[in-house]
Amino acid sequence: xxxxxxxxxxxxxxxxTKPPGALGRLEELAIWYAGWRGDARPRLxxxxxxxxxxxxxxxxxxxxAFPAEVTVQMVANFRAGGAAINQLAKAFGATMDVLALxxxxxxxxxxxxxxMTEAEVISALAAGWLAVxxxxxxxxxxxxxxxxxxxAAAIACALFGGTPGExxxxxxxxxxxxxxxxxxxxxxxxxxxxxxEPLEVLRCLGGREIAAMAGAIARAHHARIPVxxxxxxxxxxxxxxxxAAEGALDHCIAGHASAEAAHRALLSKLGKQPLLELGxxxxxxxxxxxxxxxxxxxxxxxxxxxxxxxxxxxxx
Amino acid sequence: xxxxxxxxxxxxxxxxTKPPGALGRLEELAIWYAGWRGDARPRLxxxxxxxxxxxxxxxxxxxxAFPAEVTVQMVANFRAGGAAINQLAKAFGATMDVLALxxxxxxxxxxxxxxMTEAEVISALAAGWLAVxxxxxxxxxxxxxxxxxxxAAAIACALFGGTPGExxxxxxxxxxxxxxxxxxxxxxxxxxxxxxEPLEVLRCLGGREIAAMAGAIARAHHARIPVxxxxxxxxxxxxxxxxAAEGALDHCIAGHASAEAAHRALLSKLGKQPLLELGxxxxxxxxxxxxxxxxxxxxxxxxxxxxxxxxxxxxx
Numbered sequence: 001x002x003x004x005x006x007x008x009x010x011x012x013x014x015x016x017t018k019p020p021g022a023l024g025r026l027e028e029l030a031i032w033y034a035g036w037r038g039d040a041r042p043r044l045x046x047x048x049x050x051x052x053x054x055x056x057x058x059x060x061x062x063x064x065a066f067p068a069e070v071t072v073q074m075v076a077n078f079r080a081g082g083a084a085i086n087q088l089a090k091a092f093g094a095t096m097d098v099l100a101l102x103x104x105x106x107x108x109x110x111x112x113x114x115x116m117t118e119a120e121v122i123s124a125l126a127a128g129w130l131a132v133x134x135x136x137x138x139x140x141x142x143x144x145x146x147x148x149x150x151x152a153a154a155i156a157c158a159l160f161g162g163t164p165g166e167x168x169x170x171x172x173x174x175x176x177x178x179x180x181x182x183x184x185x186x187x188x189x190x191x192x193x194x195x196x197e198p199l200e201v202l203r204c205l206g207g208r209e210i211a212a213m214a215g216a217i218a219r220a221h222h223a224r225i226p227v228x229x230x231x232x233x234x235x236x237x238x239x240x241x242x243x244a245a246e247g248a249l250d251h252c253i254a255g256h257a258s259a260e261a262a263h264r265a266l267l268s269k270l271g272k273q274p275l276l277e278l279g280x281x282x283x284x285x286x287x288x289x290x291x292x293x294x295x296x297x298x299x300x301x302x303x304x305x306x307x308x309x310x311x312x313x314x315x316x
Numbered sequence: 317x318x319x320x321x322x323x324x325x326x327x328x329x330x331x332x333t334k335p336p337g338a339l340g341r342l343e344e345l346a347i348w349y350a351g352w353r354g355d356a357r358p359r360l361x362x363x364x365x366x367x368x369x370x371x372x373x374x375x376x377x378x379x380x381a382f383p384a385e386v387t388v389q390m391v392a393n394f395r396a397g398g399a400a401i402n403q404l405a406k407a408f409g410a411t412m413d414v415l416a417l418x419x420x421x422x423x424x425x426x427x428x429x430x431x432m433t434e435a436e437v438i439s440a441l442a443a444g445w446l447a448v449x450x451x452x453x454x455x456x457x458x459x460x461x462x463x464x465x466x467x468a469a470a471i472a473c474a475l476f477g478g479t480p481g482e483x484x485x486x487x488x489x490x491x492x493x494x495x496x497x498x499x500x501x502x503x504x505x506x507x508x509x510x511x512x513e514p515l516e517v518l519r520c521l522g523g524r525e526i527a528a529m530a531g532a533i534a535r536a537h538h539a540r541i542p543v544x545x546x547x548x549x550x551x552x553x554x555x556x557x558x559x560a561a562e563g564a565l566d567h568c569i570a571g572h573a574s575a576e577a578a579h580r581a582l583l584s585k586l587g588k589q590p591l592l593e594l595g596x597x598x599x600x601x602x603x604x605x606x607x608x609x610x611x612x613x614x615x616x617x618x619x620x621x622x623x624x625x626x627x628x629x630x631x632x
Contacts, residue, residue, distance in 0.1 A: 017393055018400055019381065019488035023602070024575060024595025065335065066630070073629040077333055082622025084334055091616040092609070172335035259340060276592070278610070279340025286339070293408070293609025294594070300407040306398025313389040314382070 001035035001250065008040030015307040025275070029253070029295055030302030036226045036251050037137065044299040047094035047292050048136035049285050050216055051078055051085055052128065052143050054101045054208035057109035058189070059147030063182040065173040068106070068146045075100045075144065084282055085142055088289035092296065094140065099131055101208035107151075111188035114204040115151065121203040121211050128215025132223065138292065139220045139227045140255070141234055142285020143209040149260060152236035154186045154205040156262060158196055159243050160269050169232070169261035172281070198243040206240070213237035221251050228295065230288035231258040231281065235266050242270055255291030256280060317351035317566065324356030331623040341591070345569070345611055346618030352542045352567050353453065360615040363410035363608050364452035365601050366532060367394055367401055368444065368459050370417045370524035373425035374505070375463035379498040381489040384422070384462045391416045391460065400598055401458055404605035408612065410456065415447055417524035423467075427504035430520040431467065437519040437527050444531025448539065454608065455536045455543045456571070457550055458601020459525040465576060468552035470502045470521040472578060474512055475559050476585050485548070485577035488597070514560040522556070529553035537567045544611065546604035547574035547597065551582050558586055571607030572596060 009031045014020065021027065034042050053075050059068040077083045078098045089096040101124055107115040116124070132139060149171035156167045164186035170179060193204035202211055214237040220227045229235050229252050241248040254272035257264045259281040267274060275294050280287045308315045325347045330336065337343065350358050369391050375384040393399045394414045405412040417440055423431040432440070448455060465487035472483045480502035486495060509520035518527055530553040536543045545551050545568050557564040570588035573580045575597040583590060591610050596603045624631045 016400075017390070017398060018598055022488065022596065022598040023400060024597065026594060026596065026606075070630050073627070074333070077622055077627040077629055080622065080627065082333060082627045084332075084339060084617045084621055087616040087620040088613050090620075091613050172338065275594070276610070278342060278591070280338065280342065281340065282334055282338040290342075290610060290613045293613065294592070294606060297404050297407050297606045297609065300403040301400045304403040304406075305400055306393055306396065311389070311393040311396065311398045313393055314386050 002038040005038045005040050006031060006035040009034035012040055013302060016305040017308055017311050017313050023301055026298035026301055029298040033226055033295065033299055036224050038224065041303045042299060043303060044137055044296050046136050047092065047138035047140065048133045049085065049089045049094045049096040049140045049142065049289055050131050051098050051284055052101060052209035052212040053103060054145045055103050055106035056145055056147040056151060056207050057107050057115065058150050058185055060109065061181060061185050062178060063150040063185055064147045064171060065178065066146050071144055071146045072103050083284060084286050085284035085289060088286055092289060092292040094289065094292060097131060099127060099212065101127060101212060107207050110154065110205050111185055111192055114193055115206055116203050118203065124208040124211035125215035128212030129219040132216050132219040134223050136225055139216065139225050140230065140285045140288040140292065141213040141216045142230050143213060143233050143283055145207055145209045148207055148209065148233050150182055150185055151205055151207045151210060152233040153262065154189045155201055155236045156239065156266050157186060158190060158201040158205055159198060159239055164190065167262045198240045202240045210237045214240050217241060217252065221248065227252040228255040228288040228291050230255055230285045231283055232260040232263040232266060233283060235263060239266060239270060256287035258287060318354040321354045321356050322347060322351040325350035328356055329618060332621040333624055333627050333629050339617055342614035342617055345614040349542055349611065349615055352540050354540065357619045358615060359619060360453055360612050362452050363408065363454035363456065364449045365401060365405045365410045365412040365456045365458065365605055366447050367414050367600055368417060368525035368528040369419060370461040371419050371422035372461055372463040372467060372523050373423045373431065374466050374501055376425065377497060377501050378494060379466040379501055380463045380487060381494065382462050387460055387462045388419050399600060400602050401600035401605060404602055408605060408608040410605065410608060413447060415443060415528065417443060417528060423523050426470065426521050427501055427508055430509055431522060432519050434519065440524040440527035441531035444528030445535040448532050448535040448541065450539050452541055455532065455541050456546065456601045456604040456608065457529040457532045458546050458604065459529060459549050459599055461523055461525045464523055464525065464549050466498055466501055467521055467523045467526060468549040469578065470505045471517055471552045471556065472582050473502060474506060474517040474521055475514060475555055480506065483578045514556045518556045526553045530556050533557060533568065537564060543568040544571040544604040544607050546571055546601045547599055548576040548579040548582060549599060551579060555582060555586060572603035574603060
């Protein structure tokens with residue numbers, strides 16, 4: 001972040017025609033955004049949404065309410081413009097890219113072996129890195145991958161400890177039996193893959209779309225593009241970066257707290273307070289896309305409002 | 317609300333390409349909006365923001381951190397496009413109207429007598445009623461009036477009971493002494509004006525911009541235009557209607573919970589759960605305008621998404 005831009009944005013914020021602090025979190029958001037863009041009076045005009053899709057070996061274990069074929073079907077739906085994320089991207093003026101990552105080659109079942117080889121995880125990280133548009137001024141990464149709350153729970157548990165049951169939830173809607181299977185699958189995966197180094201956790205317990213999100217978030221940091229994090233799976237991808245390097249998520253805010261039980265706990269581990277809490281549990285980047293509106297509002301106020309002097313308004 | 321449109325919207329919601337309930341509150345919002353618009357697949361394209369301004373006799377008692385002259389100065393700022401609400405209205409595609417209600421003639425100090433005569437309150441209600449654009453498909457009403465959290469607290473206390481201290485807060489930022497004065501002023505006003513009939517409460521303890529908001533919200537109900545409520549003052553205006561007639565706020569949702577201490581309690585009395593909670597305490601309609609984005613996202617998903625059949629996606 002750019003300390004001079006932050007200082008100048010703070011000074012500007014103090015002069016705008018409102019009581020001090022009256023815009024609440026919008027003020028912090030605008031100053032944070034100004035810092036990452038290196039501009040005390042920034043604009044937010046070119047958000048990019050990228051949806052990554054991958055398939056998972058563990059899906060065959062019955063961890064999801066939906067069959068694995070839905071991943072490729074939903075990719076077609078994204079491309080045809082019919083999914084929730086298409087509508088939200090359009091509503092908030094974002095471009096949207098869809099990257100399907102070798103859907104016909106699911107990751108390995110991580111209860112048996114590592115989910116990905118080194119070549120596979122590097123390829124997925126690179127796909128994410130390369131998908132970011134350097135001209136974007138905001139990034140949202142989302143995902144589609146039947147079964148992928150299971151690898152996300154395994155990553156969270158490997159990185160932050162606790163029991164598998166604390167990190168597993170109902171995802172798109174598994175019943176009690178499915179939840180029990182899911183928790184068992186996570187427990188087995190953690191035994192099969194004992195390495196706790198963050199990037200090894202990603203390789204052994206993650207998935208291609210999860211690694212791609214991590215790659216895109218890392219690229220955005222490098223390019224000073226602010227990121228809005230989405231739900232549990234996106235946050236698990238981000239958590240790998242946070243545990244690998246201090247400050248790796250300073251350019252990220254939490255768009256929402258999802259209905260997936262462990263999401264709030266994971267955000268709390270990362271020190272991120274969600275902007276929205278509306279019970280979403282869809283993935284695709286949907287909660288983060290919805291939060292684009294809040295950030296746009298914050299930046300619009302900060303950069304567009306008159307100062308007390310400009311407006312001839314008496315200060316308190 | 318239109319029961320047939322609600323039923324058709326619920327049926328459509330169940331067929332959209334997402335797990336059941338995965339869009340959380342966005343689903344309820346879209347169905348509620350469809351009901352009020354009488355259209356199972358509505359659009360939200362013409363939101364109207366109206367900011368009403370008024371001055372208050374009680375301002376002379378030192379209940380605000382700002383001098384009363386700021387009301388007229390801020391009206392000029394709204395008209396010049398320099399306030400927060402201007403930026404938010406623009407960001408969410410809303411038209412914005414500003415109505416200054418006899419600013420050179422403050423209401424009477426309600427610790428001494430009724431704030432308004434019958435003719436005055438009727439005139440303000442009518443101004444609000446007439447300000448609503450019948451072609452709007454969403455309404456946000458906001459306010460500006462130095463000192464107006466004091467009448468709002470008095471109205472809330474008169475309608476719902478409790479002590480004046482439970483309903484008073486720091487507004488734009490009064491100190492401990494100011495807060496103590498404010499609480500005392502509310503207590504005196506409640507003694508001076510003992511009638512608890514809702515419209516009499518509005519006349520005796522309210523203000524012109526508060527009455528105008530009530531008039532606009534009532535007109536929107538009549539015209540089947542959904543309303544997003546803003547902060548404490550707007551909600552106090554709405555509460556008058558709720559206590560006067562059952563169901564009077566069925567066309568309203570709470571845009572946000574503000575930082576003003578009693579706002580959440582007031583929303584709770586009305587059975588309204590806020591969409592956002594971002595620490596705003598500005599008024600002007602700012603929190604409600606920010607929530608336009610959430611509602612737009614909800615309606616965009618509902619009306620724009622493909623069904624499972626259309627997209628060829630396997631249902632759970």
